[in-house]
Amino acid sequence: xxxxxxxQKILLCVTLxxxxxxxxxxxxxxxVRRIFISKKLEGINLSGMDFYNTNLENxxxxxxxxxxxxxxxSNLKNSRLVNADLREAELSAADLTGADLRGANLRNTHLRNxxxxxxxxxxxxxxxxxxxxxxxxDALMTAGVAEGSDMTVINQIMxxxxxxxxxxxxxxxxxxxxxxxxxxxxxxxxxxxxxxKIIWVK
Numbered sequence: 001x002x003x004x005x006x007x008q009k010i011l012l013c014v015t016l017x018x019x020x021x022x023x024x025x026x027x028x029x030x031x032v033r034r035i036f037i038s039k040k041l042e043g044i045n046l047s048g049m050d051f052y053n054t055n056l057e058n059x060x061x062x063x064x065x066x067x068x069x070x071x072x073x074s075n076l077k078n079s080r081l082v083n084a085d086l087r088e089a090e091l092s093a094a095d096l097t098g099a100d101l102r103g104a105n106l107r108n109t110h111l112r113n114x115x116x117x118x119x120x121x122x123x124x125x126x127x128x129x130x131x132x133x134x135x136x137x138d139a140l141m142t143a144g145v146a147e148g149s150d151m152t153v154i155n156q157i158m159x160x161x162x163x164x165x166x167x168x169x170x171x172x173x174x175x176x177x178x179x180x181x182x183x184x185x186x187x188x189x190x191x192x193x194x195x196x197k198i199i200w201v202k
Contacts, residue, residue, distance in 0.1 A: 043063040047065050047067040052072055057075050059076070061080065063083045065084075065085045067085055068089060076099055081101050081104050083102070088107075090109075094111075107126070108128045108129065109126070111131045114135070119139045123167070129172045129173070130172075131177050139167075145164055147182060150186050171193060178201050184200055
């Protein structure tokens, strides 16, 4: 018995879908290639793009717009993301070791199991971010005061001269995150979620 013939319209639709998938892959490769060779990346708009598991070590994306961009599992070691807009970006399991995130907007960003060791978070906004399981050891969180100063000290100095910049963690989820113990009082006073589940390390 002969197998039923596939109608020509269905065959054409399947072919078009496959071609679209191939073109999308080629476009992604082109954009990734452009990122590696371009020298004009500051302020670039890459919102909604997919850079899953991409090597972007040492990249300069200062002031870049990366809203809802997928950077999960990517290598962003020593990257420059100063004042970047990363709202609702996907950075789960990304390696941001030594990254410069000063002033970055990370509201509602997914940073589950991300590595932020020795990252500069001064002035970064992490409101409502998901940092569960993240490694935040040795990250820099304040400027203008001694490391580990609590919010009471910070507020007093701000009242006097307003020169303190600090990481903002209001309502961020830090369940299972590894954080240097010197920041315990500082983070406790910011109203984070799952404070009792933070792993404090020396």
